[in-house]
Structure formats: C-alpha cells, structure tokens
Amino acid sequence: MTHATEQLVPPAPLRARGLRLAGVSLTLGDGDSTVVALDDVTLTVPPGELLAVLGPSGSGKSSLLAVAGALIAPSSGAVHLDGVDVTGLKPARQAALRRERIGFVFQSGNLLPALTAVDQLRFALHVAGMRGTPDRDPRALLEQVGMGHKADRRPHELSGGERQRVGIARALVTAPALLLVDEPTAALDRARSHEVVELLAAETHDHGVATVMVTHDHDVLEHCDRTVEMEDGRLGA
Amino acid sequence: MFLALRELSFARARFGLMGGVVALIAVLVVMLSGLSSGLVNDGVSGLKKLPVTDFAFGEGTAIDSAFSRSTVDRDQLERWSAQDGVADAALFGNQLVNAEGPHGEPVDLALFGVEPDSFVAPTASSVVDGGTLDRPDQIVVSETVADLGLGVGDTVTIERLGTELTIAGVLDGQHTFGHVDVAYVPLATWQEIHAGVPTGERARPEVYDEATAIALTAGPDVRIDAAAGDTAATTTTVSLTESFDGSPGYAAETLTLELIQVFLYAISALVVGAFFMVWTIQRKHEIAVARAMGASNGYLVGDALAQAAVVLVVSTAVGIGAGTGLGALLSSTPMPFELEAGPLAVAAALLVGLGLAGAAASVGRIARVDPLTALGGQR
Numbered sequence: 004m005t006h007a008t009e010q011l012v013p014p015a016p017l018r019a020r021g022l023r024l025a026g027v028s029l030t031l032g033d034g035d036s037t038v039v040a041l042d043d044v045t046l047t048v049p050p051g052e053l054l055a056v057l058g059p060s061g062s063g064k065s066s067l068l069a070v071a072g073a074l075i076a077p078s079s080g081a082v083h084l085d086g087v088d089v090t091g092l093k094p095a096r097q098a099a100l101r102r103e104r105i106g107f108v109f110q111s112g113n114l115l116p117a118l119t120a121v122d123q124l125r126f127a128l129h130v131a132g133m134r135g136t137p138d139r140d141p142r143a144l145l146e147q148v149g150m151g152h153k154a155d156r157r158p159h160e161l162s163g164g165e166r167q168r169v170g171i172a173r174a175l176v177t178a179p180a181l182l183l184v185d186e187p188t189a190a191l192d193r194a195r196s197h198e199v200v201e202l203l204a205a206e207t208h209d210h211g212v213a214t215v216m217v218t219h220d221h222d223v224l225e226h227c228d229r230t231v232e233m234e235d236g237r238l239g240a
Numbered sequence: 241m242f243l244a245l246r247e248l249s250f251a252r253a254r255f256g257l258m259g260g261v262v263a264l265i266a267v268l269v270v271m272l273s274g275l276s277s278g279l280v281n282d283g284v285s286g287l288k289k290l291p292v293t294d295f296a297f298g299e300g301t302a303i304d305s306a307f308s309r310s311t312v313d314r315d316q317l318e319r320w321s322a323q324d325g326v327a328d329a330a331l332f333g334n335q336l337v338n339a340e341g342p343h344g345e346p347v348d349l350a351l352f353g354v355e356p357d358s359f360v361a362p363t364a365s366s367v368v369d370g371g372t373l374d375r376p377d378q379i380v381v382s383e384t385v386a387d388l389g390l391g392v393g394d395t396v397t398i399e400r401l402g403t404e405l406t407i408a409g410v411l412d413g414q415h416t417f418g419h420v421d422v423a424y425v426p427l428a429t430w431q432e433i434h435a436g437v438p439t440g441e442r443a444r445p446e447v448y449d450e451a452t453a454i455a456l457t458a459g460p461d462v463r464i465d466a467a468a469g470d471t472a473a474t475t476t477t478v479s480l481t482e483s484f485d486g487s488p489g490y491a492a493e494t495l496t497l498e499l500i501q502v503f504l505y506a507i508s509a510l511v512v513g514a515f516f517m518v519w520t521i522q523r524k525h526e527i528a529v530a531r532a533m534g535a536s537n538g539y540l541v542g543d544a545l546a547q548a549a550v551v552l553v554v555s556t557a558v559g560i561g562a563g564t565g566l567g568a569l570l571s572s573t574p575m576p577f578e579l580e581a582g583p584l585a586v587a588a589a590l591l592v593g594l595g596l597a598g599a600a601a602s603v604g605r606i607a608r609v610d611p612l613t614a615l616g617g618q619r
Contacts, residue, residue: 065615074532074612095536102534109614113529117243117250129242130535157250185615 020085021049021213022071022181027080029066029236040066041077042236048213050180053204055224056217058233064217065185067233071215072105072183073097085180102131106174106212108184108203112166114158120145120169121154124176131177139176148172148202164195168202175206182207184216188223200226243530244547258515259555265508266559266591267566269501273583274567276497278576283490286350286382286415286422287483290360294464295332295483296320296454296475303478306453306486307334307417312475313449319473320454326469327459330358331451333430336420336488339396339405347388347396349381350417353430353451360455362411362424370409378408379423382415387574396423403432403439418488419576427451501587505594513598516548520605524613531611540606548599552592560588 029041040063048054058064069075070082073089074097081090089100101107114123124141145154148168158166167187174182184203188196200216200223207214216227224230232239248255297303297310314331321329333353341347354361356373362380364372370392373380381390385407390396395406405425415422425433428448437443454475458464466477485491520527530540564584570577 068615069612072532074615098531098534098536100534101532105534107532107614109529109532110616113525113614115243115526115529117247122246126242126530127533130530130533130539 021047021052022215023047023083024071025081025083027070027077027082029063029070029075030078031066039236041070044080044236044238046231046238048181048215050211050213051208052228053207053214053216053226055227055230056215056233057219057221057224057230058217059219062233063236064233066236068183068185068215068217071181072107073100102127103177104180106177106179106182108167108170108174108182108187110186111163111190112158112170114166114169114173116158119155119157120150120161120172123169123173127173127176133177139178141172141176144172144176145169148206162195163190164199167191167195167199171199171202171206175210175212178210179212182212182214184214184218186218186220187216188218188220193222196220196223197226204228241543241546241550244543244550248547248550254519255551258511259551259558261511262508262552262555262591262595263559263562265504265511266556266588267563269504269587269591270560270563270567270579270584271570272497272501272504273587274563274570274577274579275575276494276501277578277580277583279493279497280484280490281414281578282416282419282576283487283493284417284484285413286352286417287480287487289413289415290455290480291457292332292360292455292480293458294456294466294477294479296456296469296473296477297452299470299474299476301476303482303485304491306478306483308336308488310452310476311450312452312454313446315449316473316475317454320456320469320475323465323469323472325458325462325464326456327462328359328457330355330360330455331427332360332453332455333425333427333434334417334452335430335434336418337433338399340399341388341390341396342394345388347385347390348420349379349396349423350420351379351430351433352417352422352424353427353434354424355427358455359457362409366411367409368412370407372409373424373426374408376426376429377403377405379405379425380409380411381407381423382411382413382421384414384416385410385421388421398433401433401436401438403429405429418490505590508591509594509598511598512548512552512595513602516544516599517602517605520544520603524609527606527609528611528614531609532614537607541603544603544606545596545599548596548603549592552595552599556588556591556595559591560584 024044024046027041027044031038031040056064056067070077076091081088084104118126121141142154145151148171150168187199204226297306298312301310317329317331320326335351337349337351339347339349362372392407392410395404397404431447432443435443435447456464470477527540564579567577567579
C-alpha cells in the first residue's frame, strides 16, 4: 500500500514522509494539578527507521506514543503523518486514522482472548474495513513472524514471546505508515527480548514503516537504528 | 459479528448460563400464557361466543357482580329495542346452579336463560350433536360436559328445586362461564329456577317479566349509544368485553397472571442487562485495545448488540419450544391450559425486545472506555 500511495499522489519531499512532531506539548490534568507530560517535543521518524525512545517511568514516553498515535490531541504543536496534518482531528477521524494508517504493538501483546492468532489479524483487517482486499495475507504474515505453526491457537495457549510476535503481525497486517510499540519486552526474558526486537527491526526495514518503540530495556538498543532519551517530557540526545 | 460470534464460542459456558436463565424464563412465560388463555376460556368462553356486542344491566349494578345481582324487565327491553343502532335486543338470564347427573354425580352449570326464538339462543348450526331448544325442560350444553360423562338425552336435576332438565343438544366447542359449563335453557324455565319455584309450580306473574340483563347487538359498523339507551331504559350498559369482569374470579385471575408475566419480563430484561454489564466490565481492557486499534463505537456497540440478539433469540426459541412441549403434556389434564400462537408470539417478541433493551443499556459503557488505557501495563 505504501508503494501504491507513492504512485497515486505526487512524491512528497523526503523530510515530510513518516512521522513528524513539531513543537508538541501536552499538559494533562486541570486547574491546580497540571502535569506537563510533553514539553516542546520535535521529532522526525522517516519510513524504514526503528527509533527507540528510552526513559524512566513518568518521563513522558507513553504520552509520546499517545500523541503520535492519535489517541490524544497535543495541547500545542503539530503532528504530521506522511505529510498530512493530523493534529486536530475529531475522535471519529482519529479512530479512522488509527485503523487505516497506524499499527499498535502493546505490552505483552494485548491480544483478544477469544480470537485465534490468525483471527487477531483478521479482526484488525475487519475493523479497518479491509476484509475484502487484505493488503497482506494473515497466514503469510504469521509465517513471516515465525508463528505460522500456531496460527489457530488462542492467546492463552501461547508463550509471552509468541504473543508478542502475533501482536507485531497484527499491527502490520493493515500495512500502516506508522508502527507504535509500547514496551514490547516488558514481560520477556533476554533471549526472547532480542528475538522480538530483531523481528521488529526486520519488519520495519522490509515494510518501510516508521517505527517508534518505547522501552527501558537498554539490552535491545543494538537492533535499533536510532535512540533518543526522554526526561520530564523533554527529548534529549 | 466477527468478534461477537467468536466470543460466544469462546465463553460458551458463561453465555450458556445466561441463555439458560432466559430459556427458563421463556418456559415460565409459556406456562403462564397457556394458563392465562386457559383461564380466560374457562371464565368467559360462554360469553365470548354470544353474538352480543353489549349488555344492559339494571341501573347502578357494579360490574364485578353484575351477572349475579342485576335484574331487568321487559319494559326496559322494549325501550332498548327502540334505540338507534340496536339491531337486536333480547332478555338474557344468567345463574350458576348445582345439579345432579343421572347417577347422582354433582354437576355445576351456568344456566343461560334465553328465549328460544331470540338472537342469543343456540342455532342449529352451532349444535354438533342433538338439536336446539324446543321444550321448556330442555337444555343445550357446552361440548365440555362430555368430561363429566354427560351427553344428549341425559337428564340433570337442579338441587333443592328438583327441576329436571334434559340435554337436547351439545354445542360446538367450549362454552364456559366462571369455570362452569354453560347450559342454555328456555327463559321461562330459567325464570322459575331463578325465583326458586319448585318443579311443577307456577311463579308469580312478574317473575316471567324479569331477566339478568338485556343482550344487545349493534348493526354492522354501528356503535350503540350506551348513554342514551341507559337514560331511556334506566340501565347500566357495558360492552361484551367489559362484561367479562362480571364472571366470578375473572378479573382477579387474569390480573394475577398478568402481573406475574410483567415481573418475568422485567426480571429477564434485568438479568440480560446485568450480564452484559458484567461482561462489558470484564472486557474493558479488550475494548480499550480494540478502540486503540481504531474500532469505532458503532462497530463495537453493534457487535455487542448482535451478540445479545443471538443469545436472546436462541434461548427464547429453546425456552418456548420446551414450554410448548410441556404445555402439550398439560393440555390432556383437567388444568385449564391453552396455547395460542398470538400471545406466544407477543411473549417471544417481548422477551427478545426487552432483553435487547437491557443489553443496550449496559453496552453503552463501551463508548466510555478510554483507548488510552490500552497503553501501559496490562490490567
């Protein structure tokens, strides 16, 4: 789909593609007890790059994901996705943007317990209204993340690492422009953590998707293309 | 329904329990509906089958005791006959009596006193066995007297008075009043029995002028002007349907059963509503994930309602099927039980409809789930 888009619309300047946050601030709470969750964050993630965001808890990592993922609108600043300003969308348009352009990988997979692995992917397509013309075949994608042999298992029959692989496949099945990954290794041992992040890096490069991974696991940074650190809502080097 | 059906099969034990409750409620509703219809038929089928639109009772009669307390006379009949819109009018006597069958067995009858040539008298076409009334000592009875072992040619004797009445004909179908079989009797004989005149004796002349009520029938597409007629004839007129309340115990029985059914519908809606409330709360995290993935409110609420509809339709169908099967066993007993398609269809629609309303009230919470909670640690 990324390729099809490139042919249909005039080629955008390279700097405009992928995710771009410009001077984004987010203030949470109201009245007396406001918390500055994001403070003037400017960040660009081009397609095909895996960016790791490091930082202690409470540093604003989750807020960064929420703003980039159109779950919450920033208090000020602008969010662009593939050159399109998505800053002030109404909730229904935000939801449409999420299902069509953004993939989420949650902590410990967050799979739906009633669905088999392949149905997790089909559900994402169903929600996005892509069931007639899947951009990617769910079973082929599961095969690609090494879960082809367990495509018909439900989450409770899978290990933590396996769930995370299914979660990654689910986020990629709608061919998103942006992949947002929340602490993917929080529930995994070292070996599994490396496998999962290696997989994320490979998928990011193969599919040309802009990936932001929030983590506090320094071990896995070797697989990432770039690392930024957050503290008190501000972006460091 | 992508998620709905998969959840149904995944959590089939939970949905099965809730569906089981709805199915059992449906069985109870079928039972009560059958009992209701049966009691209505037992109470007023004799009245229902009269070609009557209204009854004029003596002035000021309270409707719940109208058929036992009211008295009207021929003068009032004539004044009613002259009213506009009245196609026909006739005297109608009603009395519950205890009698004895040919072998001394007790037989309770509701005597309907009618003039044999009037429009309320049994006609040849309504009789399936024997004939109509043509002698003063004859009665034409409900088909249900066969349950008492009686038939054409048998004689029953009114207790205390000794009046002997012979069954001349048997009517088509159930004709009962106040849970007692109806026996049509010539009005003069009814008047003697009503006045307590022993057999063979003549009553005082004014007795032969009196009856319980005036049976009225309106012309086609005409409504009787009850107020004008009541003023002219000093009567109290009610429609045939309103007169059902004059059948002994009718109002109390039907109200009780209706009340129980209303409670069952309310319980069913609350059970379904409570189930889906707990279910929605249990799924809060999954809903947050689905919403973060971009599923719209409409998609998720529609999916949950479709799920509720599947459970409700299946369990109601199972319950009504089981109830109908049980009902078939009951209808061969003396219990007044009758299943009618109309009330059953209404009951099924109410169970599904109210259940959906209960579910809708609960799944509305889906819209309040914040997709942000999908980020961060699980639960």
